[in-house]
Amino acid sequence: MKVERKHVLVTGGASGIGKALCESFAAAKAGTVVVADIDEAGAKNVADDIGGVAAKLDVSNAKAITDLVNRCENDNGPIDLLCSNAGIFVEGGEEVVDENWQRIWEVNVMAHVWAARAVLPSMLARGDGYLLNTASAAGLLSQIGSAPYSVTKSGAVAFAEWLSITYGSRGIKVSVLCPQAVRTKMTAGTDEGGVAGVDGMIEPEAVAQAVLDGVRDETFLILPHPEVQKYQERKVADRNRWLRGMRRLQDQFLALSGSS
Numbered sequence: 001m002k003v004e005r006k007h008v009l010v011t012g013g014a015s016g017i018g019k020a021l022c023e024s025f026a027a028a029k030a031g032t033v034v035v036a037d038i039d040e041a042g043a044k045n046v047a048d049d050i051g052g053v054a055a056k057l058d059v060s061n062a063k064a065i066t067d068l069v070n071r072c073e074n075d076n077g078p079i080d081l082l083c084s085n086a087g088i089f090v091e092g093g094e095e096v097v098d099e100n101w102q103r104i105w106e107v108n109v110m111a112h113v114w115a116a117r118a119v120l121p122s123m124l125a126r127g128d129g130y131l132l133n134t135a136s137a138a139g140l141l142s143q144i145g146s147a148p149y150s151v152t153k154s155g156a157v158a159f160a161e162w163l164s165i166t167y168g169s170r171g172i173k174v175s176v177l178c179p180q181a182v183r184t185k186m187t188a189g190t191d192e193g194g195v196a197g198v199d200g201m202i203e204p205e206a207v208a209q210a211v212l213d214g215v216r217d218e219t220f221l222i223l224p225h226p227e228v229q230k231y232q233e234r235k236v237a238d239r240n241r242w243l244r245g246m247r248r249l250q251d252q253f254l255a256l257s258g259s260s
Helices: 016-027 040-050 062-076 098-126 147-170 204-217 227-237 239-257
Strands: 008-011 033-037 053-056 081-084 129-134 172-177
Touching: 008 016, 008 062, 016 033, 016 040, 016 081, 016 204, 033 040, 033 062, 040 053, 053 062, 062 098, 081 098, 098 129, 098 147, 098 172, 129 147, 129 204, 147 172, 172 204, 227 239
Parallel strands: 008 033, 008 081, 033 053, 081 129, 129 172
Antiparallel strands: none
């Protein structure tokens, strides 16, 4: 798919990966680029810079997503590419309080479900459309130090797979973006991305370029860190060995950080 003249909606577009996506789509001469974010002022700044449209959006609110999609389609025409990109991080394990489990579930998983529910009727009627869901390498390989992030990003990958299987023969393209450490607000408080930065921290612009390439080629799994493919293969080949390796990585990280 070429993004030229395509109408695009990006959630979480005010900063980080979302901002870089909006800028890259605009530079690639997309049609209308809608920059949606809970940070309304940030969304407006990005939209003003790229000649796009800003919208305030809390992706944990299903009705707000539906209302925005309807408004975008009424104002600009059908959405050709929906980038469900917003996400949050919660540290901890099984002890994380239910309220925080629920919040990260809504943002990291259900927001993709609600976005798909909003745009698919129009896309299916046209027999054409593209869904790009931002997950994480954690969705393929787990996240040391965060059960909620591991679980929800795995769910995001699984939902994208299901969408591709279910609607791929009806003209719907699906990609899932799975980077490791990216220099964003989410990683700002870490030392070079923490354990996720084992293969280096990359800039959001590099992720956006990987997305442009992936969307052009209609690649399901977009991996800005190519090492992730090798880790996946090791995991599938011998899961017990992979788990032992992840435990060693955890031990090394805890030793370096002074945790116990």
